[in-house]
Amino acid sequence: MHTTMETIIYHFPFGLLLLCILSASIAISATNITTDQFALLSLRAQITTTDPHHILAKNWSSGSSICEWIGVTCGSRHRRVIGLNISNMGLTGIIPPQLGNLSFLVSLDVSTNNFHGEVPHEFAGLHRLRVLNLDVNNLEGYFPPWIDSFHELQYLTLRNNSFTGPILPSISNMSKLVTLRLSNNTLQGNIPKELFNISSLEIIDLKGNSLSGSIPDSVCDRLGSLIELDLSFNQLNGHIPSSLGECSQLQMLSLSGNHFISGYIPKELGNLKMLHSLDLAGNRLEGAIPKGIGNATMLKSLNFDYNNITGNCTSPFGLV
Numbered sequence: 001m002h003t004t005m006e007t008i009i010y011h012f013p014f015g016l017l018l019l020c021i022l023s024a025s026i027a028i029s030a031t032n033i034t035t036d037q038f039a040l041l042s043l044r045a046q047i048t049t050t051d052p053h054h055i056l057a058k059n060w061s062s063g064s065s066i067c068e069w070i071g072v073t074c075g076s077r078h079r080r081v082i083g084l085n086i087s088n089m090g091l092t093g094i095i096p097p098q099l100g101n102l103s104f105l106v107s108l109d110v111s112t113n114n115f116h117g118e119v120p121h122e123f124a125g126l127h128r129l130r131v132l133n134l135d136v137n138n139l140e141g142y143f144p145p146w147i148d149s150f151h152e153l154q155y156l157t158l159r160n161n162s163f164t165g166p167i168l169p170s171i172s173n174m175s176k177l178v179t180l181r182l183s184n185n186t187l188q189g190n191i192p193k194e195l196f197n198i199s200s201l202e203i204i205d206l207k208g209n210s211l212s213g214s215i216p217d218s219v220c221d222r223l224g225s226l227i228e229l230d231l232s233f234n235q236l237n238g239h240i241p242s243s244l245g246e247c248s249q250l251q252m253l254s255l256s257g258n259h260f261i262s263g264y265i266p267k268e269l270g271n272l273k274m275l276h277s278l279d280l281a282g283n284r285l286e287g288a289i290p291k292g293i294g295n296a297t298m299l300k301s302l303n304f305d306y307n308n309i310t311g312n313c314t315s316p317f318g319l320v
């Protein structure tokens, strides 16, 4: 029997290839635009209590093609749903698991509504996603573990929700991530060092959570494109790493409202030639403002309030 199988495979490689192609095409045809319609109708059915402007109730009618529905974009080739944008429509409801069946989706924006409950784990099926915006809703639950399926994601923003728990190290599976905004949630634990390994990142905004621990010394080793780093209003501690001076594209750095301690503002921050805004207010910093800071000549906004900084401000900025 074993020999027979080997003989078959050896003698009929094309048959095997055909079999593979056939089963692949069966897998593809298992979902079609009817799947997408079912997913969107499941969403419409969830908008139970309010759809104040009756946008979905009226416009998302089974009489018309889903590609003509408000907020829906279909791909020109496959006529599958590639974009869904129902931002700011005053919608209340949960996000149904069927949305995870929109397997061609590239961009999903449900921001500024009143979606609540957890984001279903079926979202793991949205592996083509490049943009995910869930800002300003009442979504809750742990920081989503399914993000490690999002190999194409470039833009992830979950601001103003109630996500909790730690940011998972598998965040680094999103190796094309450019923008990460998680501000105004209740995320806890350390910032995983894997985050600082995503070399495509331009924006890291983790403001207003309950993150603790310190920033690793290697923070800038791979973040050559970082423009904005906002870690303000958390419970971070330890030193401000001098290696932050190596994030050479940085324009905005805010570490205010944390517990950064002892010692000195690293003079290397002055190496940040693009820096517009530096906010270190509300920490436990001591000592003098280092002279090197004056080398950051693009600075327009500087805040060192509520620390224990001594000395005088004139010499670092060449004001003598």
Ligand SMILES: *[C@@H]1O[C@H](CO)[C@@H](O)[C@H](O)[C@H]1NC(C)=O
Pocket: 029, 030, 031, 032, 033, 034, 035
């Ligand atoms: C989608 O596939 C289902 C079976 O999986 C089939 O019944 C349906 O007719 C198909 N719809 C279209 C529009 O091809």
Ligand SMILES: *[C@@H]1O[C@H](CO)[C@@H](O)[C@H](O)[C@H]1NC(C)=O
Pocket: 058, 059, 060, 061, 064, 068, 069, 070
């Ligand atoms: C839904 O809205 C789109 C875009 O405004 C419009 O073209 C379409 O005719 C509407 N469909 C229905 C059934 O109201």
Ligand SMILES: *[C@@H]1O[C@H](CO)[C@@H](O)[C@H](O)[C@H]1NC(C)=O
Pocket: 085, 086, 087, 107, 108, 109, 131, 133
């Ligand atoms: C969704 O629509 C809103 C309002 O039209 C727009 O501001 C926003 O950029 C859109 N989102 C995406 C991801 O294109």
Ligand SMILES: *[C@@H]1O[C@H](CO)[C@@H](O)[C@H](O)[C@H]1NC(C)=O
Pocket: 030, 031, 035, 038, 097, 098, 100, 101, 122
């Ligand atoms: C879509 O998702 C739901 C729930 O996750 C599931 O029950 C259903 O079988 C899926 N497939 C299709 C083709 O709708």
Ligand SMILES: *[C@@H]1O[C@H](CO)[C@@H](O)[C@H](O)[C@H]1NC(C)=O
Pocket: 148, 149, 170, 173
């Ligand atoms: C995430 O990355 C790790 C390490 O690179 C890998 O082992 C894992 O399979 C990835 N997860 C997914 C869902 O791709």
Ligand SMILES: *[C@@H]1O[C@H](CO)[C@@H](O)[C@H](O)[C@H]1NC(C)=O
Pocket: 136, 160, 184
């Ligand atoms: C964010 O949430 C807070 C508290 O729930 C609210 O006061 C604030 O207006 C929200 N921000 C936006 C942009 O909606």
Ligand SMILES: *[C@@H]1O[C@H](CO)[C@@H](O)[C@H](O)[C@H]1NC(C)=O
Pocket: 136, 159, 160, 183, 184, 208
């Ligand atoms: C976060 O919440 C504060 C106060 O609740 C609000 O002023 C701010 O606009 C919110 N930020 C975002 C990004 O929504």
Ligand SMILES: *[C@@H]1O[C@H](CO)[C@@H](O)[C@H](O)[C@H]1NC(C)=O
Pocket: 172, 193, 194, 197
């Ligand atoms: C960061 O990436 C480098 C190179 O790919 C790898 O060697 C290292 O283990 C990664 N570190 C973390 C913390 O993921």
Ligand SMILES: *[C@@H]1O[C@H](CO)[C@@H](O)[C@H](O)[C@H]1NC(C)=O
Pocket: 267, 270, 291, 292, 293, 295
């Ligand atoms: C400021 O920059 C100048 C010229 O690049 C350099 O010579 C000097 O050492 C720098 N000062 C500090 C304190 O880093």
Ligand SMILES: *[C@@H]1O[C@H](CO)[C@@H](O)[C@H](O)[C@H]1NC(C)=O
Pocket: 286, 287, 308, 310
């Ligand atoms: C501030 O620093 C000075 C000297 O560096 C020290 O004497 C003082 O106790 C510190 N105050 C606080 C509140 O830490």
Ligand SMILES: *[C@@H]1O[C@H](CO)[C@@H](O)[C@H](O)[C@H]1NC(C)=O
Pocket: 312, 313, 314, 315, 320
């Ligand atoms: C500030 O420092 C400069 C240079 O070291 C010195 O000339 C100046 O007198 C100092 N000013 C005050 C108010 O201590």
